[in-house]
Amino acid sequence: MVHWTAEEKQLIASVWSKVNVEECGAEALARLLIVYPWTQRFFSSFGNLSSPTAILGNPKVRAHGRKVLTSFGEAVKNLDNIKATFSKLSELHCEKLHVDPENFRLLGDILIIVLASHFARDFTPACQFAWQKLVNVVAHALARKYH
Amino acid sequence: MVLSAADKTNVKGIFTKIGGHGDDYGAETLDRMFTVYPQTKTYFPHFDVSHGSAQIKAHGKKVVAALVEAVNHIDDIAGALSKLSDLHAHKLRVDPANFKLLGQCFLVVVGIHHPAALTPEVHASLDKFLCAVSTVLTAKYR
Numbered sequence: 522m523v524h525w526t527a528e529e530k531q532l533i534a535s536v537w538s539k540v541n542v543e544e545c546g547a548e549a550l551a552r553l554l555i556v557y558p559w560t561q562r563f564f565s566s567f568g569n570l571s572s573p574t575a576i577l578g579n580p581k582v583r584a585h586g587r588k589v590l591t592s593f594g595e596a597v598k599n600l601d602n603i604k605a606t607f608s609k610l611s612e613l614h615c616e617k618l619h620v621d622p623e624n625f626r627l628l629g630d631i632l633i634i635v636l637a638s639h640f641a642r643d644f645t646p647a648c649q650f651a652w653q654k655l656v657n658v659v660a661h662a663l664a665r666k667y668h
Numbered sequence: 669m670v671l672s673a674a675d676k677t678n679v680k681g682i683f684t685k686i687g688g689h690g691d692d693y694g695a696e697t698l699d700r701m702f703t704v705y706p707q708t709k710t711y712f713p714h715f716d717v718s719h720g721s722a723q724i725k726a727h728g729k730k731v732v733a734a735l736v737e738a739v740n741h742i743d744d745i746a747g748a749l750s751k752l753s754d755l756h757a758h759k760l761r762v763d764p765a766n767f768k769l770l771g772q773c774f775l776v777v778v779g780i781h782h783p784a785a786l787t788p789e790v791h792a793s794l795d796k797f798l799c800a801v802s803t804v805l806t807a808k809y810r
């Protein structure tokens with residue numbers, strides 16, 4: 522089980538309370554597809570991903586980004602039980618979606634940059650540490666049921 | 669990783685924006701790296717790695733100066749950083765995984781100070797550039 526200090530929990534909750542899940546989620550997913558274009562391999566049904574502009578304006582990308590970050594919110598709500606929270610999702614990503622877990626790490630790093638851009642100086646080094654820990658734990662939980 | 673003409677323009681543009689703040693951003697990048705990825709401190713046992721230390725400031729300045737050098741010779745990063753490449757291969761021997769960590773923190777710092785300038789396209793170009801620099805610095809490792 523992951524140990525969270527009281528400070529880490531507070532930093533995570535404080536940032537999360539100010540996150541616009543729809544905007545942040547859309548931006549994070551769009552940046553993933555733009556910065557690491559090979560990740561587009563999972564989204565051939567999303568239509569036009571031919572340019573950064575197309576990706577940023579793509580309604581399916583926005584919707585899916587929102588879905589992904591909403592799901593991430595479950596981790597924030599269940600910091601002491603992230604493994605169980607993502608157990609089914611882990612199976613899904615392995616058995617149905619066939620997503621290389623490396624992609625969870627890539628998305629996590631992108632999310633950190635998006636948060637930094639939004640929160641600027643409020644995204645202190647301690648904050649970045651707590652959130653890096655969180656994205657690592659989520660990535661690990663999502664990869665846990667792979668076989 | 670090949671830098672396109674657009675990538676080069678984006679990278680030069682963001683570094684122009686960074687301007688004279690390079691030293692500060694270098695220090696902040698290292699400070700965040702040591703905080704967020706504590707294992708990176710193992711390469712600096714001789715340093716005072718506390719927030720705002722003089723050594724972090726001095727070293728941050730050096731790191732960004734090297735990045736600026738690479739930007740100024742963006743068509744030949746390998747040539748521009750050849751001596752640094754030798755240093756990392758034969759003396760420093762920083763595990764290649766750590767360059768990504770430094771790069772991530774640099775992107776965070778740029779995002780904090782220039783959120784509007786770090787568009788997705790610029791983000792992509794800057795990430796590619798940092799990868800190219802890492803590749804050069806680890807090219808002679810074996």
